[in-house]
Amino acid sequence: MHEIRDAGQALVYITDCTLATVTDLAMRARPPKHELLRQIGIAQKAIDWMDQFGVDYSKTRAADVKALGGKVEDWAAQFKQNA
Numbered sequence: 001m002h003e004i005r006d007a008g009q010a011l012v013y014i015t016d017c018t019l020a021t022v023t024d025l026a027m028r029a030r031p032p033k034h035e036l037l038r039q040i041g042i043a044q045k046a047i048d049w050m051d052q053f054g055v056d057y058s059k060t061r062a063a064d065v066k067a068l069g070g071k072v073e074d075w076a077a078q079f080k081q082n083a
Contacts, residue, residue: 008055012062015046019061022072026079036076044072 004010022043025036047062047070049055057063065075 008050008053011046011050011055012057012060015043015050015057015062016060018043018046019065019072019075022076023061023079026076027081029081031080040072040076047072 004013018039022036022039025031025039043062043065047057047065050057050062065072068075068078
């Protein structure tokens, strides 16, 4: 966080934090469904913007999302508890 030098790096940092929240919510036995979906939507939009503006996020959770096809919802599914 202390090495943020431009808007792109700030977006990368905030997106990584949002994806951490998605992970935390998805891992809960009973995640608040609407909050999980809201955080997924925020993270997805941020990744889409980073792609649109050519922001490098290669060393973040967003890169893991891209490696699984680019959909945050699909990426989050790996953290969900089996009901």
